[in-house]
Amino acid sequence: xxxxxxxxxxxxxxxxxxxxxxxxxxxxxxxxxxxxxxxxxxxxxxxxxxxxxxxxxxxxxxxxxxxxxxxxxxxxxxxxxxxxxxxxxxxxxxxx
Numbered sequence: 659x660x661x662x663x664x665x666x667x668x669x670x671x672x673x674x675x676x677x678x679x680x681x682x683x684x685x686x687x688x689x690x691x692x693x694x695x696x697x698x699x700x701x702x703x704x705x706x707x708x709x710x711x712x713x714x715x716x717x718x719x720x721x722x723x724x725x726x727x728x729x730x731x732x733x734x735x736x737x738x739x740x741x742x743x744x745x746x747x748x749x750x751x752x753x754x
Contacts, residue, residue, distance in 0.1 A: 661749065669745055669746050669749065670746060673739070673742045673743060673746050676727075676739045676742060677726070677739060679735065680723075680726050680727040680729075680735055680736075680739055681726055683730040683732065683735075684726050684729045684730055687729055687730055687731050688726075688729040689729070692725060692728075696722060696725055699718050699721055699722040699725065702714075703715055703722060706718060716747060720747050723739065724736075724739065724743060727739035
């Protein structure tokens with residue numbers, strides 16, 4: 659089954675919604691250890707963007723969003739973010 663442009667748009671839109679909710683919950687629940695890990699991931703993302711290294715950037719970005727979702731302590735939210743991020747990650751790999 660192929661993906662249409664609408665399928666891709668919808669997947670990104672749902673990801674934005676769920677990741678936005680995770681980002682809203684995370685500050686209340688995130689541990690200092692996870693916050694430190696996010697700082698490290700963000701530095702890696704910035705470095706790979708500057709290098710125009712899409713592959714390593716995508717890996718670090720995926721881990722960044724998963725870490726935020728996990729920090730909410732909402733298992734269903736984290737599961738859905740993980741599932742959708744995996745699909746979006748595969749779409750991005752195809753397009754890049």
